[in-house]
Amino acid sequence: MSRDASVRLFAAVDPPPAVAAALSRWARTAARQDRGHDAPALRVLDPASLHVTLLFLGERPASEIDALSTALGDAVQRAQPCELETGAPVWLPPRRPRALAVEVHDPAEELADLQRELARALCAITGEQPPRRFRAHVTVARSRAVPRAQAALPATPQLRFEVAEAVLYRSRLEPEGARYEPLAAAPLGGWRA
Numbered sequence: 094m095s096r097d098a099s100v101r102l103f104a105a106v107d108p109p110p111a112v113a114a115a116l117s118r119w120a121r122t123a124a125r126q127d128r129g130h131d132a133p134a135l136r137v138l139d140p141a142s143l144h145v146t147l148l149f150l151g152e153r154p155a156s157e158i159d160a161l162s163t164a165l166g167d168a169v170q171r172a173q174p175c176e177l178e179t180g181a182p183v184w185l186p187p188r189r190p191r192a193l194a195v196e197v198h199d200p201a202e203e204l205a206d207l208q209r210e211l212a213r214a215l216c217a218i219t220g221e222q223p224p225r226r227f228r229a230h231v232t233v234a235r236s237r238a239v240p241r242a243q244a245a246l247p248a249t250p251q252l253r254f255e256v257a258e259a260v261l262y263r264s265r266l267e268p269e270g271a272r273y274e275p276l277a278a279a280p281l282g283g284w285r286a
Contacts, residue, residue, distance in 0.1 A: 099152045101264040102276075104165060104211055105144035106175070106204070106256040108231060113140035115250045116179070116195055120233035123182065123193060123246050135193060135234040142273055143231050145177075145197055147208045147259065148215055148224070158261075160218050162277035165261050168207075168214035172281040174257040175203040182246040183230060191236050195249050197229035204229055204256070207281070211259060235270070257281055 108116070117140040124135040150161070180196030199205055205227060212223035258281060263274040 098155045100155050100158070101266070102150040102153050102158075102161065103146050103262050103264060104148045104150070104215060104259055105146045105262060106207075106259055107144045108177075108256065109254050110140065112179075112252050112254045113143040115252060116140070116143060116231055116233050119195070119247065119250055120193065124234055126247060135236050136270065137234045138232065138270070142271070143233065144260075144262075144273070145204070145229055145231055145256070147204075147227075148212045150215065150219060150221075153219060157218060158276055161215055162261055164214040164218055165211065165259055165277055166279040168211045169259050169279045169281050172207045172210065172259075173203060174255050174281050175199065175207065176201060176253065176255055177204060177229070178254075179231075179249055179252045182249050185230065185232070191238075192232045193234040193236075193246075194230040194232045197231060199229055207259065 107113070117137060120135075120137045124137050153161070178198040178200065180198045183194050183196055184190035185192045185194050197204070208227045208229075209223070212227075216223045258278050260275050260279075261277040263276055265272045265274065
């Protein structure tokens, strides 16, 4: 890849594999239930691609990857692993929903603190303004069309989990959906290349 090329980037934390698998199972159940309500088919995401986006950076010059990776490591130095809980299902975005997600609750506000610090550090490199609002969630399914009406969804599994690292991802948009490639990972409270 040319250093002048642009890449689609975001920073996230990943739920543990067992949590991702449980959320994916729930999404398959919700998608089956939703099909009977004249709604476009939902494409359930692979458990390995489930994450909580902390900051979407969009298209960035590939030449920024090294600086963003270093800033990610520096930003999480003082952060501690975050204890999180799953919440209710939610359609996103609210006005023209195309994604089914599960809310993520952050009782101690550790994830919110991490998100603010990470956004400040990464936006200092990109020159963008940090987002004003952060809504922690895991997207579990997508639809190409806006559902006319959303069916009542089954209750989400009530899961508690810890996230212990932040990841800088590259997102590659492909016909079958986005594919995510980790570029750098930083354990909360320490750095790892």
